[in-house]
Amino acid sequence: MSNPNNVSQNISHELAFIDGHALNIPTLSILNEDGDILSGATAPDITKETAIRLYETMRFIRALDERMQAAQRQGRVSFYMQCLGEEAAVTASAAALDQDDMIMAQYREQAALHYRGFTLDQFMNQMFSNELDLGKGRQMPIHYGSAELNYMTISSPLGTQIPQATGYAYGQKIKHIDAKTGELSSKIDNVTICYFGEGAASEGDFHAGLNMAAVHKSPVIFFARNNGYAISTPADEQFKGDGIASRGVGYGIKTIRVDGADALAVFAATQKAREIASTTGEPVLIESIAYRLGAHSTSDDPSGYRSKAEEANYQACPIERFRKWLIKKDWLNDEDDVKAKEQIREDILAALKRAEVVEKPALEELISDVYDTPIPSLQRQYEQLKSHIKQHPDAYPVTAGRIK
Amino acid sequence: MAKMNMLHAINSALDITMAEHPQACIFGEDVGYFGGVFRATSGLQEKYGQHRVFNTPLTEQGILGFANGLAAFGAPALAEIQFADYIFPAFDQIVNESAKFRYRSGNEFNVGNLTIRTPYGGGIAGGLYHSQSPEAYFAHTPGLKIVVPRNPYQAKGLLRASIKDDNPVIFFEPKRLYRASTGEVPEEDYSIELGKAEVVEQGSDVTLLAWGAQMEIIEDAAKQAAEQGISCEVIDLRSILPWDLDTIAKSVTKTGRLVISHEAPITNGFGSEIAATIQQECFLHLESPILRVCGLDTPYPLALEKEYVPDALKVLAAIKQSVEF
Numbered sequence: 125m126s127n128p129n130n131v132s133q134n135i136s137h138e139l140a141f142i143d144g145h146a147l148n149i150p151t152l153s154i155l156n157e158d159g160d161i162l163s164g165a166t167a168p169d170i171t172k173e174t175a176i177r178l179y180e181t182m183r184f185i186r187a188l189d190e191r192m193q194a195a196q197r198q199g200r201v202s203f204y205m206q207c208l209g210e211e212a213a214v215t216a217s218a219a220a221l222d223q224d225d226m227i228m229a230q231y232r233e234q235a236a237l238h239y240r241g242f243t244l245d246q247f248m249n250q251m252f253s254n255e256l257d258l259g260k261g262r263q264m265p266i267h268y269g270s271a272e273l274n275y276m277t278i279s280s281p282l283g284t285q286i287p288q289a290t291g292y293a294y295g296q297k298i299k300h301i302d303a304k305t306g307e308l309s310s311k312i313d314n315v316t317i318c319y320f321g322e323g324a325a326s327e328g329d330f331h332a333g334l335n336m337a338a339v340h341k342s343p344v345i346f347f348a349r350n351n352g353y354a355i356s357t358p359a360d361e362q363f364k365g366d367g368i369a370s371r372g373v374g375y376g377i378k379t380i381r382v383d384g385a386d387a388l389a390v391f392a393a394t395q396k397a398r399e400i401a402s403t404t405g406e407p408v409l410i411e412s413i414a415y416r417l418g419a420h421s422t423s424d425d426p427s428g429y430r431s432k433a434e435e436a437n438y439q440a441c442p443i444e445r446f447r448k449w450l451i452k453k454d455w456l457n458d459e460d461d462v463k464a465k466e467q468i469r470e471d472i473l474a475a476l477k478r479a480e481v482v483e484k485p486a487l488e489e490l491i492s493d494v495y496d497t498p499i500p501s502l503q504r505q506y507e508q509l510k511s512h513i514k515q516h517p518d519a520y521p522v523t524a525g526r527i528k
Numbered sequence: 529m530a531k532m533n534m535l536h537a538i539n540s541a542l543d544i545t546m547a548e549h550p551q552a553c554i555f556g557e558d559v560g561y562f563g564g565v566f567r568a569t570s571g572l573q574e575k576y577g578q579h580r581v582f583n584t585p586l587t588e589q590g591i592l593g594f595a596n597g598l599a600a601f602g603a604p605a606l607a608e609i610q611f612a613d614y615i616f617p618a619f620d621q622i623v624n625e626s627a628k629f630r631y632r633s634g635n636e637f638n639v640g641n642l643t644i645r646t647p648y649g650g651g652i653a654g655g656l657y658h659s660q661s662p663e664a665y666f667a668h669t670p671g672l673k674i675v676v677p678r679n680p681y682q683a684k685g686l687l688r689a690s691i692k693d694d695n696p697v698i699f700f701e702p703k704r705l706y707r708a709s710t711g712e713v714p715e716e717d718y719s720i721e722l723g724k725a726e727v728v729e730q731g732s733d734v735t736l737l738a739w740g741a742q743m744e745i746i747e748d749a750a751k752q753a754a755e756q757g758i759s760c761e762v763i764d765l766r767s768i769l770p771w772d773l774d775t776i777a778k779s780v781t782k783t784g785r786l787v788i789s790h791e792a793p794i795t796n797g798f799g800s801e802i803a804a805t806i807q808q809e810c811f812l813h814l815e816s817p818i819l820r821v822c823g824l825d826t827p828y829p830l831a832l833e834k835e836y837v838p839d840a841l842k843v844l845a846a847i848k849q850s851v852e853f
């Protein structure tokens with residue numbers, strides 16, 4: 125017996141189970157640790173300008189991460205998350221996209237945002253939740269977002285952006301569909317990339333999002349950052365299948381696994397994924413394998429769950445690997461690079477000092493944006509609060525002097 | 529004007545929206561060719577194509593995740609959850625995502641284009657899982673709007689207003705009335721303002737307040753009370769969030785008495801919020817305690833549904849209790 129919907133007609137008379145790891149998924153690797161193209165590998169089509177922008181972004185983010193980790197330890201910001209070890213995965217994938225493609229990230233993708241043009245001051249204003257923060261000081265540090273740069277504001281709940289990316293990308297596709305045939309009538313101008321960790325892929329939203337993208341044909345590039353850890357939980361306590369990639373195949377989605385510390389492999393895979401998504405209107409899954417060199421966040425201490433020996437084994441730096449390639453190509457000068465790093469550190473410190481003293485958002489930002497306009501009950505609560513603060517200005521020094 | 533039942537009226541509001549906006553999409557379980565298990569989306573796939581009216585896989589969290597993304601893109605996202613009892617897998621997407629999208633981004637992004645339609649309430653022998661009225665869970669979430677219509681005319685006008693409103697709206701449809709309630713409905717477009725209650729019947733002794741399918745119960749009770757010489761002012765709240773404090777307070781100031789009725793369990797039902805606020809606003813005008821006639825604090829029953837529901841007789845008893853206090 126069979127049924128007419130979706131079941132393969134491959135009838136067999138031999139009792140045999142398919143092994144859970146039968147696929148044995150390969151990992152695309154292009155660049156070796158010395159910055160040379162591996163034999164048999166082909167370097168992707170990348171311009172000097174893009175390669176330099178990619179490198180400069182990684183260089184900047186490494187410096188920002190180091191400085192802000194320290195700033196958190198000094199008590200200047202409440203929280204921080206570094207992306208040590210995953211700079212190439214995030215930056216090279218963003219570099220393979222169009223500036224107007226939507227990015228829906230998890231939280232560790234600040235490099236993709238900087239690649240788009242988010243400025244040092246914008247990063248700082250968000251982390252200090254001051255009145256210049258685009259998010260109006262409402263979210264914890266590192267929850268960036270920018271409509272102008274097509275970078276969806278980060279949400280702490282894990283995996284929620286995955287089915288949202290499916291819906292967003294579906295929206296991007298609608299105008300390219302011929303109403304009569306239901307087929308694509310032109311190449312899709314902009315697609316969506318959706319980042320998430322291997323831990324977040326255990327959330328129901330992952331399954332919902334990938335399945336719906338496959339069924340409804342949404343042009344979204346799912347980018348799984350498998351860095352081996354979800355806070356303290358190692359990936360082998362998270363799932364037993366062959367990484368995240370094997371699931372893509374289960375949903376009927378074109379899938380590739382790449383070395384996430386290899387900027388060229390990530391760039392090549394994402395470039396191709398974008399072409400597939402924009403020409404077929406279908407989703408693609410990329411699983412990037414890297415090692416989270418740092419802690420989950422400043423609230424975490426990896427010494428409680430992994431050994432120094434293990435960390436020493438995976439110290440190889442993705443930025444350094446790409447840097448060596450650039451120097452060998454003569455696209456980067458070592459001396460200039462060293463100078464630039466020094467300048468970045470100075471710039472970061474100066475920006476931090478600037479952002480620290482900018483005022484907190486005004487009291488009205490407490491109630492704005494809950495709705496497009498405050499509903500009557502909220503307006504009443506606001507009036508009550510204002511009058512209370514005016515009666516006790518000393519207790520509310522941040523806003524008391526600025527109430528209109 | 530045409531005679532329509534509530535399903536026709538809802539279908540008409542959806543049809544107008546689909547014609548108006550080329551990127552509007554309707555999606556949910558079985559809403560495509562079949563037109564939904566209650567047939568609210570009947571004929572719309574044929575008219576607007578499979579790419580704009582489509583079945584989704586069986587995943588409520590996926591439906592709302594997809595809807596949030598589509599709405600954030602800027603397309604009207606008309607999501608259907610087949611029964612309100614099954615909305616809970618989507619709770620996170622609604623409460624943590626839809627409701628907070630604008631606030632958390634400082635208005636960089638919003639999902640004002642989102643409208644969630646879902647049939648709610650009992651009276652169809654549906655037992656625990658085809659009868660719930662979960663409006664109070666969502667009423668605890670700033671950022672959402674919640675609307676419940678009582679008849680076909682209201683359903684079309686309120687649904688159009690919900691779709692056009694630039695905030696995410698949950699539109700609870702009283703499924704018991706889908707076919708039972710009929711009336712004259714304009715074929716053309718019109719909207720009924722959200723956040724405004726309607727005084728359905730003027731009265732002087734006691735204010736009766738409900739919404740959705742419960743309206744016909746309190747109207748019935750008001751008739752019976754009138755026969756006994758008690759004049760009831762009957763109000764349809766229509767919007768749970770935001771809710772129209774002014775209209776209710778004005779009425780209670782006049783009558784001095786308030787009876788609130790809803791099908792959901794009494795504890796922490798939306799009637800609690802109304803009672804607390806009205807006693808504060810109208811304290812010196814109250815002649816008797818505010819009463820609530822609601823479901824019991826049990827799961828929704830099956831065999832004993834008649835005993836469970838806040839029927840007209842229970843409302844009438846409360847009216848008398850209020851007046852005779």
